[in-house]
Amino acid sequence: MTNISVFARLTVLEAARRKVLWALIGLAVLIIGLSFWGFARLPAVHVFATPLSAANSHLATAQLLGFVLFALSFVGALGMSFVAAPTIGGELESGVALSLLARPVRRSEVLLGKWLGLVSLAVAYVVIVGGAEIAAAETGTGYQVPNPVTAVALLAAQAVVLLSLALLLSTLLSPMAAGVVAVGLFGTAWVAGLVGDIGHSLNDPSVAAVGTVDHLLLPTDGLWNGVMNALDQTSLMSSFSDRLVGNPFFQTSGLTTAYLVWSAAWLIGVVGVTHLRFSRAEL
């Protein structure tokens, strides 16, 4: 077993022993259970004594699915931020790192191991929870998500971006501050993305630019738009396009390759800076 895998396993074990994993699973089960109940009741909904049309039912399902996945990604973001934030800063602050870094291990191995441990936690959470949620929507309403694999993959990428940011912040700030700032930036990015969407719907380039800059600075909301696009059926979008302008849970355009490349470069850059900070940290 390499040193990297030792630290990756240690990170997963810590999340389990500190009950973060169980808290995330508990919250996810609660959200999935409640949303499945809602999805199952959706086909029976009547508006003015008239049952919902299939198109309207699908529209409501797509909107609800987007909202629930956002709630799940927010729970995941909170969990990942508060697991990632103390993983380096906390060990430096408490002194746990003193005896570990005195071993013949490279700091890059410690960092990469911890990062991989966090990534595996985030990906497992998103795949299980996102997959279950999409399955719940399909089972309850018959709505077919057009690109479920893309949706889950982009949701996982969003989680990885956020945990990498939290890891970087943990080398700059105290563990508590790093967690708070990471979640705060996640929320701010979502709001700024929303402002950009409103700018697009109003054809106001200066307001729309807020979203563009936001997506470049922190790709969480940009990737989230990709998730939305992967969840929405094209036929549904064209039928209701006039009613969906500026709606944050619908996205007409998918992510470009250039944006995916930028997101990957952003991720590599952040992990690189984290390594630089961690390798220079003195204890």
Place this chain on the structure above:
Amino acid sequence: MGGRALAGAASVPSRGGPGTLSRDAVWCSRLSKSYGHRAALRLVSLRISPGEVVGLLGPNGAGKSTLVKILVGLVRPDSGEALVLGAPAGRPEARRDIGYLPELFRYQPWLSVAEVVGLHARLRPVPAADRHGEVSRVLAQARLADRSGERVSNLSKGLQQRLGLAVALLGKPRLLLLDEPTSALDPTGRADVRALIDECRAEGTTVLLNSHMLSEVERSCDRVVVLDRGAVLADGPLGAWLDHDMLRVRLEGEAAPFVSCLKRFGEVSAHARELTVPSLAMSLVPDVVAALVGAGARVLGVEPGQVSLEEKLLELLARNDGEHR
């Protein structure tokens, strides 16, 4: 700066040939480190031979822990060079055969005692086939065998320090760096640490003991290095500190007038009714008494003794304080 060398003390390290360097367990030359405007280390040079047990002494903030952290690679010096077991300090190769007990000993509270030791055994690295036996050995050595399943969070501070010792002793390191190893231990624990150091000495392990417990240093170390204000103040064999025979003479009246009659016996000091004659061979005691009586003093008592490490250290630090004022 090699510091004030005592009788028989190690000389200022010179670079010498590569063969000479690789033979030293620790070799540092002109190490300096500052935190902001405060100098933690100033041109510290030090050489520790394999198998030596060296005590690192000095007041709080003298730079002892910084020096140890530089050797382990946790802190980078601003200037100077350090080699540990022949490899540049900070490189993984230099940490391959080191056991380190930090002053601030903290271990993952969510792991059990055996899991912490097992983790360090992997990182040490102890070969997989020997790992279980090695973990059991060090846990027994640190008297933690019956606590191996307990979570670290449930251990007292003293037991956590024992855990730190177990971790440091893993894989029988060639160099053991102990930073205040008994700060949280009870008298039995302190005796255990002394016994462990004796065992290490017998096995040829080099030990650098950073401790404020001077009695421990007195009992365990071959050599003492004193740091003050970030610089080496003294460096020499423990014997050079402790083998100073001295004589205290109590007189009936003021002692100061009789200092001059004892000039030929060395630097005699007077305090109230007592004269102190340092570094005096016991065979000369009758001559001292005869000189005093000859000068008209009435001698009430003569007490031969030794300068303790504490007295010597305090004297040295006071003198250095005076020089810096």
